[in-house]
Amino acid sequence: xxxxxxxxxxxxxxxxxxxxxxxxxxxxxxxxxxxxxxxxxxxxxxxxxxxxxxxxxxxxxxxxxxxxxxxxxxxxxxxxxxxxxxxxxxxxxxxxxxxxxxxxxxxxxxxxxxxxxxxxxxxxxxxxxxxxxxxxxxxxxxxxxxxxxxxxxxxxxxxxxxxxxxxxxxxxxxxxxxxxxxxxxxxxxxxxxxxxxxxxxxxxxxxxxxx
Amino acid sequence: xxxxxxxxxxxxxxxxxxxxxxxxxxxxxxxxxxxxxxxxxxxxxxxxxxxxxxxxxxxxxxxxxxxxxxxxxxxxxxxxxxxxxxxxxxxxxxxxxxxxxxxxxxxxxxxxxxxxxxxxxxxxxxxxxxxxxxxxxxxxxxxxxxxxxxxxxxxxxxxxxxxxxxxxxxxxxxxxxxxxxxxxxxxxxxxxxxxxxxxxxxxxxxxxxxxxxxxxxxxxxx
Amino acid sequence: xxxxxxxxxxxxxxxxxxxxxxxxxxxxxxxxxxxxxxxxxxxxxxxxxxxxxxxxxxxxxxxxxxxxxxxxxxxxxxxxxxxxxxxxxxxxxxxxxxxxxxxxxxxxxxxxxxxxxxxxxxxxxxxxxxxxxxxxxxxxxxxxxxxxxxxxxxxxxxxxxxxxxxxxxxxxxxxxxxxxxxxxxxxxxxxxxxxxxxxxxxxxxxxxxxxxxxxxxxxxxxxxxxxxxxxxxxxxxxxxxxxxxxxxxx
Amino acid sequence: xxxxxxxxxxxxxxxxxxxxxxxxxxxxxxxxxxxxxxxxxxxxxxxxxxxxxxxxxxxxxxxx
Numbered sequence: 001x002x003x004x005x006x007x008x009x010x011x012x013x014x015x016x017x018x019x020x021x022x023x024x025x026x027x028x029x030x031x032x033x034x035x036x037x038x039x040x041x042x043x044x045x046x047x048x049x050x051x052x053x054x055x056x057x058x059x060x061x062x063x064x065x066x067x068x069x070x071x072x073x074x075x076x077x078x079x080x081x082x083x084x085x086x087x088x089x090x091x092x093x094x095x096x097x098x099x100x101x102x103x104x105x106x107x108x109x110x111x112x113x114x115x116x117x118x119x120x121x122x123x124x125x126x127x128x129x130x131x132x133x134x135x136x137x138x139x140x141x142x143x144x145x146x147x148x149x150x151x152x153x154x155x156x157x158x159x160x161x162x163x164x165x166x167x168x169x170x171x172x173x174x175x176x177x178x179x180x181x182x183x184x185x186x187x188x189x190x191x192x193x194x195x196x197x198x199x200x201x202x203x204x205x206x207x208x209x210x211x
Numbered sequence: 212x213x214x215x216x217x218x219x220x221x222x223x224x225x226x227x228x229x230x231x232x233x234x235x236x237x238x239x240x241x242x243x244x245x246x247x248x249x250x251x252x253x254x255x256x257x258x259x260x261x262x263x264x265x266x267x268x269x270x271x272x273x274x275x276x277x278x279x280x281x282x283x284x285x286x287x288x289x290x291x292x293x294x295x296x297x298x299x300x301x302x303x304x305x306x307x308x309x310x311x312x313x314x315x316x317x318x319x320x321x322x323x324x325x326x327x328x329x330x331x332x333x334x335x336x337x338x339x340x341x342x343x344x345x346x347x348x349x350x351x352x353x354x355x356x357x358x359x360x361x362x363x364x365x366x367x368x369x370x371x372x373x374x375x376x377x378x379x380x381x382x383x384x385x386x387x388x389x390x391x392x393x394x395x396x397x398x399x400x401x402x403x404x405x406x407x408x409x410x411x412x413x414x415x416x417x418x419x420x421x422x423x424x425x426x427x428x429x430x431x432x433x
Numbered sequence: 434x435x436x437x438x439x440x441x442x443x444x445x446x447x448x449x450x451x452x453x454x455x456x457x458x459x460x461x462x463x464x465x466x467x468x469x470x471x472x473x474x475x476x477x478x479x480x481x482x483x484x485x486x487x488x489x490x491x492x493x494x495x496x497x498x499x500x501x502x503x504x505x506x507x508x509x510x511x512x513x514x515x516x517x518x519x520x521x522x523x524x525x526x527x528x529x530x531x532x533x534x535x536x537x538x539x540x541x542x543x544x545x546x547x548x549x550x551x552x553x554x555x556x557x558x559x560x561x562x563x564x565x566x567x568x569x570x571x572x573x574x575x576x577x578x579x580x581x582x583x584x585x586x587x588x589x590x591x592x593x594x595x596x597x598x599x600x601x602x603x604x605x606x607x608x609x610x611x612x613x614x615x616x617x618x619x620x621x622x623x624x625x626x627x628x629x630x631x632x633x634x635x636x637x638x639x640x641x642x643x644x645x646x647x648x649x650x651x652x653x654x655x656x657x658x659x660x661x662x663x664x665x666x667x668x669x670x671x672x673x674x675x676x677x678x679x680x681x682x683x
Numbered sequence: 684x685x686x687x688x689x690x691x692x693x694x695x696x697x698x699x700x701x702x703x704x705x706x707x708x709x710x711x712x713x714x715x716x717x718x719x720x721x722x723x724x725x726x727x728x729x730x731x732x733x734x735x736x737x738x739x740x741x742x743x744x745x746x747x
Contacts, residue, residue, distance in 0.1 A: 010590065011588070012587065012588050012589065012590075014671060015671075045293075048293075048297055049297070050293060050296060050297070050432055050433070051432075051433050052433060069301075070299050070300065070301060073297045073298060073299050074299040076297060078293070078294070078297055080290050080293050081290065082288075082289055082290025082293075083289070083290060084289060084290035084291045084293065084294045085289065085290075085291075086222070086226060086289065086291060087289070088225075088226050088229040088230060089222070089225065089226070093225075097218060097222055098294060100214065100215060100218040101215055101218060101219065101294060101295065101298045101299075101300075102294075102297070102298055102299050103214070103215060103298075103299035103300075105214065105218075359598075359602055363582060363595045363598065363599055364582070364585070367582075367585045367586055368585060369585060370585075373581055373582060373585055376574070376577060376578050376581055377578040377581075377582060377599060379574070380571050380574040380575055380578065380603075380606075380610070381602070381603070381606050381610075383571060383610055383613060383614070384606075384609050384610055384612075384613035387613040387614070387616065387617045388613065388616075391616075391617060412609075419605065423598065423602055426598055427595070427598055430591060430594045430595050430598060431591070431595065433590075433591060433594075478685070478692070479685060479686075481685075482685065483685060483696065488696045488697070488698060489695040489696035489697070489698045489702060490695075490696075490698040490701050490702060492695070492702055493701060493702055493705045493706075496705055496706060496709050497705065500709070535716070536716065539712055539713075539716060542712075543708070543709050543712060546705070546708055546709075547705040547708075547709065550700075550701045550702075550704045550705045551701065551705070553701060554698055554701050652713065656716060656717070656720065659720050659724075660720060663720070663723060663724055663727055666727055666731060667727060670730075670731060670734060675731060676731060676734060676735035676738060677735075679728055679731035679732055679734075679735055680732065680735050682728065
């Protein structure tokens with residue numbers, strides 16, 4: 001279970017959000033919503049442990065994530081705004097590397113299969129810089145296909161993807177939830193979930209009361 | 212645990228090889244700066260061998276700083292640094308392996324070429340041996356201290372110049388003992404004390420700098 | 434005893450509570466600084482006798498040595514505040530560290546400047562690569578680095594933490610730097626003269642130096658408090674109490 | 684008393700330039716620091732007053 005309580009985020013000298021809390025159970029997806037600049041990315045980075053909350057705490061399986069550090073990182077898959085793809089490495093190398101860095105090394109077979117599944121068949125050994133933006137994004141998302149981490153934190157996973165890829169991603173998310181995974185994501189796009197429960201979290205001023 | 216760090220080292224070295232230009236920049240810079248001195252000071256071998264140790268060390272200092280601001284900057288720009296912070300390894304170890312890669316690419320080549328340059332500056336055989344030994348001990352210290360500075364100036368405007376302002380004063384002890392050792396060898400005094408102090412600096416830097424670098428990265432990515 | 438209770442002191446660790454408290458302290462420290470300065474200057478110029486070797490030029494020592502002491506002392510205090518700020522994550526200690534830096538850099542510069550003016554009549558040259566002067570110069574670079582890093586980062590929280598870490602890295606290095614410079618200096622004995630070797634110091638000279646140091650110290654506290662109050666207002670400008678205060682003080 | 688006359692005092696035994704150069708520059712720097720601080724406080728107060736006015740009029744800062 002992922003829990004957050006009384007989170008406060010300060011950026012510069014202003015408070016982005018205060019008193020944010022939620023509880024996420026296995027098989028649930030938390031959709032974080034909010035206008036630009038409401039602190040969605042900051043919240044996600046906070047949940048990863050990259051940003052320290054000004055107040056409040058985040059608990060994973062009942063214990064503060066600050067105390068777990070590497071153990072928590074091992075159970076976490078984070079795909080941020082930037083894809084974390086090295087332009088000089090091939091898609092295959094990128095995928096294997098990012099898995100290995102999280103102690104979840106995969107062999108060539110798995111990597112080839114994952115890249116084929118996500119629609120990069122035939123481009124596995126091209127340097128990533130010749131891939132289009134959507135394709136680069138897919139290299140990053142291919143990690144989800146081979147990931148064994150229960151908690152996924154995804155910042156705008158649907159950006160730059162075409163309709164087919166979006167449908168595929170929705171399916172992957174659903175499958176993860178069905179296996180008892182946890183997902184936190186932000187997106188401005190509409191998406192449908194075949195499995196699992198959807199929760200919402202609004203950041204910043206609520207839409208009714210105006211900006 | 213070694214698996215992850217080996218992957219990281221492999222990655223940094225592969226990237227460096229595929230971007231060849233960068234590896235050679237530090238090396239060429241070192242060679243060019245040292246070669247400029249005879250042109251500026253005059254070709255008298257006596258003078259040159261007198262200033263030789265200092266010139267070589269200052270040039271090595273500047274050359275190893277040249278690529279320092281790229282140590283974390285590329286990873287920061289494309290988002291891989293976040294992934295490294297979230298890796299299952301303790302961050303100081305990650306920093307250490309990145310520093311090792313940086314040293315192999317920008318420090319070690321200087322050590323290899325230094326005897327040639329030393330000869331050009333009229334250093335005798337014994338001084339050349341000491342030069343190589345001190346550079347071998349000293350340049351890793353430079354990379355280690357530099358990692359803290361590179362972490363702190365990450366994503367800061369004018370980061371490159373700022374980095375040198377932060378880091379160069381901290382390089383002074385290494386410069387003093389590195390150049391001092393070669394100087395001592397040249398004038399026939401033993402360089403043992405210098406060399407063992409440089410060794411002590413290396414141990415100290417190995418113990419402290421990875422933690423400093425890790426703290427700096429956490430601050431910069433917060 | 435109120436003074437010994439923890440709660441009494443803790444209440445001042447919040448910027449809001451510290452602001453008026455600091456305001457009350459400033460006049461006292463200013464007055465103390467003025468008194469010490471008058472006494473110190475009197476001692477330096479009218480009580481301390483003329484030195485039989487250096488003549489009157491040695492009177493520079495009465496500001497040179499205190500300035501040099503202050504430059505090191507302020508760096509140390511700055512690091513303690515920065516360390517507290519990093520460990521306890523208290524805004525106020527970060528602000529104190531930031532408030533001390535410019536004054537520390539100024540005293541470092543003054544130590545160098547007065548050292549040069551003292552060196553000229555004494556050794557015939559404005560600058561010698563003496564161990565202490567060189568260390569002082571490096572200290573000035575460390576201050577510059579600290580101030581530049583703080584100025585370069587926009588987010589005040591991040592700026593405070595980054596420069597705090599830098600200050601701590603610096604303070605670990607200072608003994609090593611100082612030791613290296615000493616070593617380097619003894620090796621190149623020919624070029625050097627020991628600068629701050631005071632002539633056998635009479636009690637009055639020592640007293641003058643101490644009183645001048647106290648004057649600088651009180652001045653530093655007063656100035657740092659003024660600056661920290663400004664930093665509090667700047668960083669908390671979105672808080673209601675700051676704006677009320679600004680209107681009240683108008 | 685060290686000085687026979689005020690002129691003696693100013694002459695500093697022939698070291699006037701060095702002694703007064705040191706003390707003068709020190710005094711100047713302390714003075715400059717104080718003046719700069721006072722100036723900074725004035726601009727800061729003006730800025731805060733502007734902010735307060737905007738707030739009272741329900742401006743853009745009021746929501747934060």
